[in-house]
Amino acid sequence: MTDEMFQTAIANLAQGDKDSLKLIYQAYVRLIYAVIYDVVGRKEDAEDVTSEFFIKLVRVSKSFIPGSPHKAWLVKIARNMAIDYIRKNRREVLLAATGDDKTDDNVENSIENIGADGKECRIEDGTILAEDMKTAMQCLKPKEKEVIDMKLIGQLTFKEIAEIRGTPIGTVTWLYNQGIRKLRRCLIEYEQDR
Amino acid sequence: MSKTDNNNIYDINDIHNEEELTDEMLQAYLDNVDVETPDLWERIEAGFDVEIENSADAKKNRTNGNTGSRQGLRRYAGLVAAIVVCAIVIPVAMLSSNNKNTKNDNVAYDSDITAAQESAEMADDIAEDIQQADSALNQNSVSTDCIKADDACNQESLTVLVTLEYATADNGIENVLATVHKVISYSEDVKLLEDGDVITFINQDEFEEMYKAYNKKTDGEYEIAVTDVTESGNGSYVARFVGFQ
Numbered sequence: 001m002t003d004e005m006f007q008t009a010i011a012n013l014a015q016g017d018k019d020s021l022k023l024i025y026q027a028y029v030r031l032i033y034a035v036i037y038d039v040v041g042r043k044e045d046a047e048d049v050t051s052e053f054f055i056k057l058v059r060v061s062k063s064f065i066p067g068s069p070h071k072a073w074l075v076k077i078a079r080n081m082a083i084d085y086i087r088k089n090r091r092e093v094l095l096a097a098t099g100d101d102k103t104d105d106n107v108e109n110s111i112e113n114i115g116a117d118g119k120e121c122r123i124e125d126g127t128i129l130a131e132d133m134k135t136a137m138q139c140l141k142p143k144e145k146e147v148i149d150m151k152l153i154g155q156l157t158f159k160e161i162a163e164i165r166g167t168p169i170g171t172v173t174w175l176y177n178q179g180i181r182k183l184r185r186c187l188i189e190y191e192q193d194r
Numbered sequence: 195m196s197k198t199d200n201n202n203i204y205d206i207n208d209i210h211n212e213e214e215l216t217d218e219m220l221q222a223y224l225d226n227v228d229v230e231t232p233d234l235w236e237r238i239e240a241g242f243d244v245e246i247e248n249s250a251d252a253k254k255n256r257t258n259g260n261t262g263s264r265q266g267l268r269r270y271a272g273l274v275a276a277i278v279v280c281a282i283v284i285p286v287a288m289l290s291s292n293n294k295n296t297k298n299d300n301v302a303y304d305s306d307i308t309a310a311q312e313s314a315e316m317a318d319d320i321a322e323d324i325q326q327a328d329s330a331l332n333q334n335s336v337s338t339d340c341i342k343a344d345d346a347c348n349q350e351s352l353t354v355l356v357t358l359e360y361a362t363a364d365n366g367i368e369n370v371l372a373t374v375h376k377v378i379s380y381s382e383d384v385k386l387l388e389d390g391d392v393i394t395f396i397n398q399d400e401f402e403e404m405y406k407a408y409n410k411k412t413d414g415e416y417e418i419a420v421t422d423v424t425e426s427g428n429g430s431y432v433a434r435f436v437g438f439q
Contacts, residue, residue: 081396
């Protein structure tokens with residue numbers, strides 16, 4: 001969705017136009033869901049917050065300034081809502097986060113044992129199975145996945161991602177590169193296992 | 195490097211030795227995201243209709259001067275206190291007046307003092323009840339603390355002096371607009387607001403709850419705490435309302 005299309009849709013949404021909400025939903029549900037999921041870490045919670053995000057969008061629609069980058073605006077609001085959700089449900093999320101960290105460590109350790117060699121070409125030249133990619137994405141740490149999702153799904157710039165996350169741009173690029181390397185290495189491992 | 199959305203120039207901000215991702219990998223990644231994303235439209239559609247209805251109801255309630263059960267409780271408690279005081283003081287005063295020919299002034303004076311003390315104690319009890327109710331309300335209000343171990347949680351808060359106003363959109367939905375007049379206090383690294391900046395609350399429901407509970411009026415200045423301040427451009431911000439100060 002271009003900036004112009006979004007401006008029209010959000011202006012109509014401010015007047016209660018449900019069709020405009022559907023247009024925005026169709027264009028950005030996967031980005032918003034991914035961003036929220038990366039923060040809350042649970043499918044059910046991500047579904048709740050994503051639904052709430054689109055419902056509440058009508059309330060904040062008038063605060064959008066035409067001409068400003070709309071995807072960054074949407075992602076900022078979605079991420080803040082997800083963080084807000086964590087605050088209200090901190091106990092459960094903390095437990096989940098602890099589990100995630102352990103998983104990350106295990107996966108990372110296993111990745112460290114894979115040597116980076118010319119076999120990456122096999123991945124690039126061959127067919128990537130959907131299941132492999134799904135598993136490889138689980139190798140990513142939440143922060144890495146968040147940055148990669150914003151970059152690949154949202155096509156946000158590193159500068160925008162840095163502003164949204166409140167972190168230096170160098171940290172964002174490092175997380176992105178780290179995540180991409182990890183994805184490639186995981187895919188190599190799965191290729192070798194087949 | 196990646197291209198920006200609106201044009202075909204490369205974004206200089208993206209020149210950071212970015213790891214390359216093949217088209218096939220990118221497509222596989224996006225395909226997987228598509229599979230993982232649930233269809234939430236029916237839920238959202240239903241919620242959207244309810245949101246519109248609730249906004250219309252809230253507007254009607256405000257127009258009718260119904261500011262919620264909490265305000266009613268406070269008003270009722272004040273009325274009870276007034277009745278109790280009147281019920282004790284007036285009969286005592288009348289009794290004192292009627293008996294002034296048969297009792298000496300010292301006795302009447304003692305009765306007045308006793309009645310005044312009793313009524314004061316009762317008023318104190320009622321005030322204490324109200325305070326306890328306020329305390330209970332505060333325990334159920336928006337939490338202002340944060341998960342410090344989680345770096346995704348921004349412990350940013352800002353206390354600002356604002357005026358509040360309701361702005362009605364064309365669809366009938368009312369948004370609270372808080373216009374900043376002064377920054378009172380702020381935590382480190384928080385986005386600072388300036389005089390004239392306008393805030394829209396992402397959690398307007400919680401604001402409404404607190405607003406009703408404390409019987410605020412829109413024609414005054416208030417110190418409020420906000421967090422998760424997000425700029426939406428030209429002096430407009432979206433923030434999470436934390437509470438009245």
